[in-house]
Amino acid sequence: MDILNISNLTFRYKNKFIFDNFNLSVERGSWTTIAGPNGAGKTTLVKLLAGLEKSYSNITILDKTLNKKNLLNIRKEVGFVFDNPDNFFACETVLDELAFSLENLGESPKTIKKKIDEISKLLKIDGLLNENPYDLSGGEKQKVALACALMLEPRILILDDALLMIDINEKKQILNILKDYNKNKKVTILSFTHNLDEAIYSDRLVILNRGIITIDGSFPKVFSEEMVMRKIGLEVPFEIELSQKLRVYNIIDELELDPERLVSLIWK
Numbered sequence: 001m002d003i004l005n006i007s008n009l010t011f012r013y014k015n016k017f018i019f020d021n022f023n024l025s026v027e028r029g030s031w032t033t034i035a036g037p038n039g040a041g042k043t044t045l046v047k048l049l050a051g052l053e054k055s056y057s058n059i060t061i062l063d064k065t066l067n068k069k070n071l072l073n074i075r076k077e078v079g080f081v082f083d084n085p086d087n088f089f090a091c092e093t094v095l096d097e098l099a100f101s102l103e104n105l106g107e108s109p110k111t112i113k114k115k116i117d118e119i120s121k122l123l124k125i126d127g128l129l130n131e132n133p134y135d136l137s138g139g140e141k142q143k144v145a146l147a148c149a150l151m152l153e154p155r156i157l158i159l160d161d162a163l164l165m166i167d168i169n170e171k172k173q174i175l176n177i178l179k180d181y182n183k184n185k186k187v188t189i190l191s192f193t194h195n196l197d198e199a200i201y202s203d204r205l206v207i208l209n210r211g212i213i214t215i216d217g218s219f220p221k222v223f224s225e226e227m228v229m230r231k232i233g234l235e236v237p238f239e240i241e242l243s244q245k246l247r248v249y250n251i252i253d254e255l256e257l258d259p260e261r262l263v264s265l266i267w268k
Contacts, residue, residue: 002026004024004190006025006058011055013044018041028186029186030204031182031202031204032204032205034192035206035208036194036234042160049158050158062077062155078155082162098129098144101148102152122150124170142165143170150181157181161192163198204217207225214228226244252266
C-alpha cells in the first residue's frame with residue numbers, strides 16, 4: 001500500500017518546467033532513495049512535499065491531499081531534515097531545540113525529557129545539549145536537525161542531503177540507526193541525495209534527471225545502468241564499480257553491495 005503518491009504533477013518556475021506530468025508512488029514502510037545530479041529537481045520536489053511550494057492537489061500523503069487545509073496534520077506525521085539546518089533552528093540551545101516541537105504539541109515535560117535523553121544518546125549529541133545550535137559544526141548541526149525530526153516519531157522521514165556534512169564513519173552509524181527505524185519501527189524513509197554511497201542502505205533507487213525518472217528499481221537493476229548514471233553526472237560507488245568488474249571475470253556471481261562481504265568473496 002502506498003503512503004505517498006504524486007500524480008501528474010506539473011510545476012514550473014519562472015516559466016521553466018521543472019516537472020511535467022510527473023508520477024511517483026512510495027510504498028508504506030519502504031526506504032526509497034531519489035538520486036540525481038544538480039538541477040535534477042530533487043530540492044524542488046522536497047519543497048513541494050513540505051508544502052513550501054504549491055502542489056495544486058497533485059500530492060497525497062498518508063491518504064490526505066497535500067493542501068492548505070491538511071498541511072498542518074500532515075506535518076505532524078512527516079519529519080523533514082534539510083541540507084541547511086540553519087534555516088530552521090529557532091532556539092538558543094540544542095536542548096530547547098529538541099524540546100520545541102513537542103512543547104508546542106502539549107507533551108508533558110517528563111515525556112519530553114525521556115525522548116531527549118534517548119535520542120541525544122542515540123545520535124551522540126548528548127554532550128551538545130547546552131550549546132547554541134548556530135555555533136556547532138556543519139555535521140553537528142545536521143545531527144541535531146535529524147534528532148529534532150526523530151523527536152516527533154514521524155511515520156515518514158524525508159531527508160534532503162541531510163547527512164552531507166557528517167563524518168563518514170559517523171554517517172555509517174547514523175545510516176544503520178535509520179535502517180533500524182525503517183525496519184523495526186516501520187518508518188517510511190524518502191531520501192534525496194547525489195551521493196550513491198548513502199543509497200546502498202535503501203530498498204529502492206530512483207534516478208532523477210531534469211525532472212524525469214531515468215531509472216527506477218532495485219539496486220542490481222539500477223546499477224546495471226552504470227553508463228547512464230555516469231552520463232548524467234552521477235559517480236558510482238567504488239564497491240559497486242569493483243563488483244561489476246568482478247562479475248565480468250566470473251569472480252563473483254551477482255552484484256554485492258556490502259564492502260566487507262565483497263572482500264571475503266574476493267579472498268575465498
